[in-house]
Amino acid sequence: MAYKLDVEDLLARTPLFRDLSAPQLARIAQAGRQIRLSKHRFAFRRGEQPNGVYIVAVGNIKLAIPSADGHEKVLEFFAPGDAFGEVVMLLEQPYMVDAQALEDTLLIWVDKREIYAVIEENPAFSRHLLEKLAHRWHALVEDIEAANLQSAAQRLVGFLLSQPRNGDSTRFPFSKSIIASKLGLSPETLSRLLNQFSREGLISVHGRVVVIHQPDAFSIQRFAA
Template sequence: MSRSKIDLHGMLSNLPLFRELAPNEINDFVAATREVRAERGTVLFRKGDPASGLWIIVYGQVKLSFPSPNGTEKVLQIFGAGQSFGEAVMFLERPAPVYAETLADSLILHLNKQTIFDALAQDPTFARRMLAGMSMRLHQLVQDVESYSLRSAAQRVIGYLLQCDHGPSAQQTTITLPATKNVIASRLSLTPETLSRIFAQLAHEELIEVNGRDIMILDVAKLQAYQ
């Protein structure tokens, strides 16, 4: 039975690290997880403290920061509900390089590192499943970052195309690119491959038609509104 109203098993199994483990394998980690209720302004650990394990935020907010020599601080990162932190220093057995403080009343889980280390030492398939979970999450995130970058790159290309359009404000219009695609890509700080990919994407969505250097804008308003 659960010793808590929090679904510890569910919280843990949602972390990339544990996502590929079998439900019964997660049970050992549930048993090594402690709930920490911390008011706003609680310091969870200080720079130089030995890394004790993995932290997972159920609700609330935690700030990781460097104390700087002149007394001010530099905030490194802010974590919120569902996020975990402290994995890297835990695995490397290094002292904490930052200090951690709650920015709001928070409920945080702390998973003791020894339990994870024991599991890794006893069974190499554990390590492999943890690495698999991390790999998948990593690939997803890389894809997210790429789609964001590509989206903003597409906006740059669209801005350029609409700026080229000096004709009457028509529904459709054709632009002749004033230079090679490579030159235009470079002017837009894009690789030629990215520019081609964006043209292909916009053509696929029937916003433009590309014939060599001639770009026909099929629907000016729709292109302007493109996300």
């Protein structure tokens, strides 16, 4: 895994930094460091002290809450172009989540002092960052809603319908165990539900690919008890 990379160019494409002036961007790029993570390695772990922001250049990262007994609850995924770690950076508290590479991944890391400097001088950046945090909040609220007010089947239906579709086929972006954790299910339950929906003729599953036969009938599942 050898990447050749123009950091400034990459940051310029990152939505978070869209509103930066050229000199600001240059300064951020200057301060940026590359971090290579092989699969399963952590960008940071619960308990560590935040000191900057991470931008995904290549690969995928998952944010998850670890628990003492080896379980975990997946919160979010980050793909190339996404930034993460900004939220907790703003609190002066240790991370309460793990950030783990789902595959070999290249990150750019930017020191929080640089970010703070830009916040001071560029209101458009602040505004952008605020909107980003608001989105993250919104996403968590949807997670809580799903976990507390919906059944396992409803959560799965909601997830499948929310995924990007080509025609009537979707795919799990990551392994089913990871998706299960994101949905607050055991892998076994996810497997059984997929099986059940298949038997009912609503979907077909081939590996990570899911064909939704009757999207309208399927979405009705959302409202069933």
